[in-house]
Amino acid sequence: MIDRTPLVAVVDDEDDVRQALRRLLRSAGFDVLAYGSGSEFLRHAAGSVPDCVVMDLRMPGLSGFDVQRSLAESNLSIPVIVVTGDESQESQRQALANGADAYLCKPVDGDTLVDAVTAAIAKGRNASKPFRSPPNSPPP
8 A cells, every 4th residue: 555645636716815725734744736716626636636625615617516516426536625705504504415524614724624634534535545644633
């Protein structure tokens, strides 16, 4: 079994937020790919197959809900952490019903996000994608 660092995709249309999330997750020991839109992420998702995606809901073009639907239709079982400014109960209910592992509101606490990503990856791991906790995180 090959031991590798988990790969996390960050999808957010706001450049500042995307880069801040990227830096936070890298500092926690994850490898990170950042995308500025849902469609950009989906074009690369099958090829990069991240261990988890951290995604906004409200983006121009494809929304986070659209991305969740596309992942399900493509049979890509990638854990999803929603990080959004949308605090509505309906959006939270819909995102979780669509399979999101966590629903976090902006501004998100860094430790809470890292813990959610670590838990989602541990839950979603399988024999073909071995999981190793990032060096700065407690084991799952």
